Amino acid sequence: DTAVSQTPKYLVTQMGNDKSIKCEQNLGHDTMYWYKQDSKKFLKIMFSYNNKELIINETVPNRFSPKSPDKAHLNLHINSLELGDSAVYFCASSFRGVDSTYEQYFGPGTRLTVT
């Protein structure tokens, strides 16, 4: 299923480099997120955007900069990569209905390895 897609799937890079991860959703959802999942499997929210507007910005180093060119896309740019940035990064999107229904779906993840 390609409802929420991310590229690349794997990213191996050296410390100090700058890299980007792209995310797209074709579900028509209003809100998109970036999560970081570390080696212990903890899922931690980093950012969320609603209709291109930044809603959530957790305590993430400012080397991480999200960009949402439109409602269907949310990209993550990381400057000056560090060893501790190695993790799986998941994009997600969500929809809240008028009857307060809610659904959130994850992308396939991008495994980032910093050497």
Next chain:
Amino acid sequence: GENVEQHPSTLSVQEGDSAVIKCTYSDSASNYFPWYKQELGKRPQLIIDIRSNVGEKKDQRIAVTLNKTAKHFSLHITETQPEDSAVYFCAALMNRDDKIIFGKGTRLHILP
């Protein structure tokens, strides 16, 4: 602050037996509680959810219960099968900013 506690962190169950995972949440305004299953190398997948206007929801071998007063919710898997082995996450939705707070996950092993 916002917090979701999940127990146990690891659970081993004999195939065919039941598994129960428990969570508590801190924000009394939360009204949506999803459960996700994550297989090795895959994305978290929503398997069941419950809203605060009901106390229990069932979908085949999976059920979720919610006690709003105590701020507890639980996942019950009956007649466990090998394919149930995975990491399970509970979560609670913070209404004010559509932020989902996840528990730390439970690694479920189904023993043959």
